Amino acid sequence: MKVKIAVAGGVTGGHLYPALSVLEFLSEKVDTEVLYFTVKGKLEEKVLSESKYRTYSLNVQGLIRPIYSFKNIPRVLKIFNNKKRVLKKLKEFNPDIVFVTGGYVSYPVGLSAYKLNIPLYIHEQNVIPGLSNLKLSKFAEKIFVSFESSIDYFPEDVKEKIIVSGNPVRIKTKGELKFETPTILIVGGSGGSEFLNELACKLANKMKNYNFILSSGGKKVKCKEKNLKVFPYIDNMYDYYRSISCAITRGGATTIYELLYFEVPSIVIPWEGSTESHQIENAKQIVKSKLGYMIKEKEVNLNDLVSKIEILVQRERKILNKKNPAKIIVEEILKEVKK
Ligand SMILES: CC(=O)N[C@H]1[C@@H](OP(=O)(O)OP(=O)(O)OC[C@H]2O[C@@H](n3ccc(=O)[nH]c3=O)[C@H](O)[C@@H]2O)O[C@H](CO)[C@@H](O)[C@@H]1O
The missing domain is CATH 3.40.50.2000 (Glycogen Phosphorylase B;)
Known part of the structure; x- marks a missing residue:
């Protein structure tokens, strides 16, 4: 056929x-x-x-x-x-x-x-x-x-x-990743997000005992922290979703679904400029499934974010076999x- x-x-x-x-x-x-x-x-x-x-x-x-x-x-x-x-x-x-x-x-x-x-x-x-x-x-x-x-x-x-x-x-792998230190992935959708890039710098500076990985979308990153690894784009997101401790993302629907699929503890900061603020509705799915938090951009507070990350990284990650x-x-x- x-x-x-x-x-x-x-x-x-x-x-x-x-x-x-x-x-x-x-x-x-x-x-x-x-x-x-x-x-x-x-x-x-x-x-x-x-x-x-x-x-x-x-x-x-x-x-x-x-x-x-x-x-x-x-x-x-x-x-x-x-x-x-x-x-x-x-x-x-x-x-x-x-x-x-x-x-x-x-x-x-x-x-x-x-x-x-x-x-x-x-x-x-x-x-x-x-x-x-x-x-x-x-x-x-x-x-x-x-x-x-x-x-x-x-x-x-x-x-x-x-x-x-x-x-x-999409299941695209380059092989299993293993992190010694709790690792937080920050990704602003397929085009990146200047807001999240800036936030990654602040978090890496404040949380020295954690590793941060940022997909910058090729947008400017204004810092050089030792515990922050920056990629313009990540090809094998599948490998990262399975091995990180937690993620901080925008509310793009495909990212949100991937977080749900791989059950990644997450903090979603939706891009409010999206048509009809649709990213907010997507982000609510993470809260609904008790996977993590949604924070509006204007309400982001660094200390609050740090405590939320500290809670999320405690969660045990499971390798799942879903349809x-x-x-x-x-x-x-x-x-x-x-x-
Ligand atoms: C600015 C904009 O118009 N955003 C829309 C766009 O988002 P955008 O393209 O940013 O979409 P999503 O966040 O939904 O998906 C991004 C996809 O790119 C992949 N990825 C991302 C970064 C990276 O380094 N490597 C990588 O592979 C993610 O794993 C995911 O598969 O389409 C979504 C789905 O219709 C909408 O909900 C978003 O509001």
Whole structure:
């Protein structure tokens, strides 16, 4: 059996990695031919250049909020211009299924799938669904969500198509890591966070008996502390999640799901500039599952943070063997293709 699948979802790691996790699982099961719609110059073009998947680059931009801003006119025009290119490419490729994971690139791809009568599956990472996925939900055959509470945000007439699958986790390892000293990972999402970079410096300076690892997103780090190791990006997050004592992160949905999946004791400081403050809703999942704390940026206090870290690092870490949500989505894809 061979599956031809067209995929879109990127610009940030939060949209890209769940899609890649599904493709990895699918390729393990069956012979797979992939066409990935990418956004010019964005993260997915770099990551996918090292993969065996075929790509098709689009020159589109996301919409500025509020939506009815005149600045959006050229952006909407770009989306419309690209729609014709997508439709043509998709028709040529003629996939069995189209799978999108949100972000503005998903919209023209999902809409074209619907026009061409190709089954459309969508995955939403965030508790509050993104605009593209929400608009595409009525055209989709199946809608996968990471969290049960997302269901409330979808229109009534699409709810029967929703499956609470969880968020596909990417398992990429370079080998087991072992830390002698309690180690705290600080990561501000796929693009990094200047706020967390600064906080990492303050914490490393105040907590000399702990090791800190920071994924800076290539953004400036203004200190050189002995107990702070800085990487512009970490490729093998899987290895770190399994071996650290605790994490301090932003509230990106994919990061949040990974923390839940690997049961990492965590402190989440959501980025409040996110659309509709959706990172706050994501972060609440950590509190709900009693895995750690959510602190609003304005309420961050160094002494309070130190005591929270001291509590979290006491928790015992377990190595767990859970079902990857990617498997649930792959099973549904295979059922659809076999129809
Ligand atoms: C600024 C922005 O638009 N943020 C959004 C974006 O976040 P962003 O891309 O920052 O997404 P997430 O925090 O959800 O996910 C980041 C992903 O990158 C990986 N990673 C990160 C750092 C690193 O060094 N190495 C690495 O592999 C993480 O393990 C994770 O898989 O998409 C998310 C999912 O739709 C949204 O919830 C966020 O609000």
